[in-house]
Amino acid sequence: MASDTHRTHAHTHAHGHEHGEGSALDDTALRVRALESILIEKGYVEQAALDELVETYETRVGPRNGALVVARAWSDEGFRQALLDNATEAIASLGFTGRQGEHMVAVENTAELHNMVVCTLCSCYPWPVLGLPPVWYKSAPYRSRVVIDPRGVLAEFGVEIGEEVEVRVWDSTAEVRYLVVPMRPSGTDGWSEEALARLVTRDSMIGTGLALHPDALREEAER
């Protein structure tokens, strides 16, 4: 892995993001680097493994995996049923397994039901299908509010859910990880799985968003 590239790349992000904590973050960065050296020197970790871990979650595992799962469920009724019956097995059949996805449950949105996922106690998230969680998912505002004010959080994400629709929040308190299957947008009859997958956003699989409408893709392409 090109760790030099990462270093440069990281440096450009290090400031803008967590401004106001400059010296504390510099201190953290020094401590992390020192501990990395100690752990390598003691032989508890190997540099090559560290690089592979980062590369895996930076480049290989992300929400495109989950989008393929959802697109398959939309286009293959047998797979949809298998996914709802035993998500761990169904998702494994597409090659997505392992850490933070050992016990998967898929929850399906319908015209009467909107599902959304949180981990109020830490940051539990289905890594094999969504990759690592975004900062907002791990943040106090999201973790604190989703359970008490889900509709308020959804409104902030620009998602309006009708009063007549049930909002169902899944707080991941154990090792069970949840994947939301969003509703298939209209105007997609006959679409290939590959095309459908492009409509499935990360947020739609957390439940803080909806799948994209075909018009949104067209606008994106024309931009």
Place this chain on the structure above:
Amino acid sequence: MNGAQDMGGMQNFGPVLREAGEPAFHADWERTAFALTLAMGFTGEWTIDMSRRAREALPPADYLASSYYQIWFAGLEALLQERGLVSGAEIASGRTLTPARPVKRVLKGGEVSAALAAGGPAERETGMPARFTVGDRVRTRTMNPTHHTRLPRYARNHAGEIVRVHGAHVFPDTNAHGLGEDPRWLYTVRFSARELWGEEANPRDHVHLDLWEPYLESA
């Protein structure tokens, strides 16, 4: 422990701030803190429950003032010292001062994808029969343990319904403290939003939590 990690239902944290095109990591030290945490996890020196317990042990003011990977890193430093793998003097000086002691496994380059794909399932065989079944009404216990637990404050002493039985899973309340896996039946419990939050909540809405049998009594 009623620590700062137990955030469900707290108010006044402000809006959920999102970042367009967010990268997986925001700084190189975050990459390293993440990778060190996972790689050290593979040594078998501690469990995921112990990692959570170590992060939650931060005093609430420190927890809330720290970024996510700062919390991870503080937990890692604490566990390394607890297990005698790195001394406090080494962490303070940033230099290796004492020899390593043997660990069960070291994650090698080339083993990463297989290790990640295997994961660490939490389900276990148990001889104990499940006390509850789908459709049973239950009530969560009133409890305020000083040890690690996965029953959030907002869901204590509330009535709900069992909607799914997951089998017996490693029990965090013991496992987080090195007291054994003590597998217990795990259930998804459905609570109405009104039961949890009162009359202002939408009458249609529900919150589901995965809860171990010792957290529950018959209602």
